[in-house]
Amino acid sequence: MRLLLIRHGQTPSNLKHLLDTAEPGPALTPLGQQQAAALPDALAGEEIGALYASTLLRTQLTAAPLASRTGLEVRVRDGIRELSAGDLEMRGDDLAIETYLSTAFAWSAGNTELRMPGGENGVEALRRFDAVVEEAWGTGAETVALVSHGAVIRMWVAARAGNIDVDFASTHALQNTGVVILTGSPTEGWRVQEWAGRSVGPEAGTPEESGPAGEAVD
Template sequence: MTVLLLRHGRSTSNTAHVLAGRSEGVDLDDKGRQQAVELVDRIGELPIRAVVRSPQLRCRLTVEPLAGKLGVEPIVDDRFAEVDYGEWTGRKLGELVKEPLWSVVQAHPSAAVFPGGEGLAEVQTRAVAAVREHDARLAEEHGADVLWVACTHGDVIKSVVADALGLHLDGFQRVSVDPASISVIRYTTLRPFVLHVNHTGAPLTSALTPAPPSGDDTPADDAVVGGSTD
């Protein structure tokens, strides 16, 4: 099963340098709305079977054009919600860098728990569980490898990518996830394969078109020794 982890388009909080968190009514700015429209062409003709999203408004607005084109109703899953930043919510980033917890978030995020909110380790646990459960559900429904979209938030995506790469959560700040970027992970019974991280450019269609049979006996779950033969 292959998930396209989509970060919402640029929001008004992004441009105001404010930590939006779960604040109500955080909209996309003009560029973010354009990114949502452009997402339709970036996905191209990929056979997306499901769209799952965070409950935050900026995620709903990001997937609306795509869901309309696909003719699917997005599923809202609270496990893809933005991090609960607690007392940090709504504050300027310029203020937060002065907080002692800021350095913990940068160097040891596995130990970071936001005052009145949740810890980043909790975020990773809930998000990875959500991805795995939707993968299992879609595999049962379709009986084959399918593509699906999960629209969520930067730190949530970074935590899932870190898990797929086998990184300790303390290394998740090494992963970049820009607004409207797509990170692609194919899960198999043996391991996840990270196909894209922070993809913001050309359509994804060619990269995710199923490859023809290799002509050898390499199991589909195995990595090719020596690298891809394509």
């Protein structure tokens, strides 16, 4: 299966660099709406057979133009929502961001019993995302698109893809409506083919420092 993991369009909280993970979450900014509207043309070469979005409003708004173009129903699933920030919710200070990211990537590295302060642990986060990927695999579609969130995409890919490690995922930006393309299956494993438009292989490129939801840090 070809798996397209798409980050949602820009939100007001992205502009403020806030850890905004609770439901239903904010809508898209005008730029976010433009980004969502551009997705069908950007993915015109993909034969998408099933389309998913999380329970947060921003992913459903991002998926809507793709649904309109493809005629697919958007399957809304809680399992691909953003990593819960717990006690760090709506904070944007350096300590909160560092705690959030270091916890998420500790899960990718195997320390799945570690718990986000006041939130979920890695076992729970990976299990819920895995469940939606399993469901997508079960549709029989050759290509499936999941519109999700920056931190959970990066965490899950680092944990599950054979050719991506924590260092790569934690230092490569995933901008709004950025796409990570993987091939494989839940039984045989996954390999990243493209990360935000760049082919992934022996020469993956120079890492970029990035912020809590994948925004580049100046």
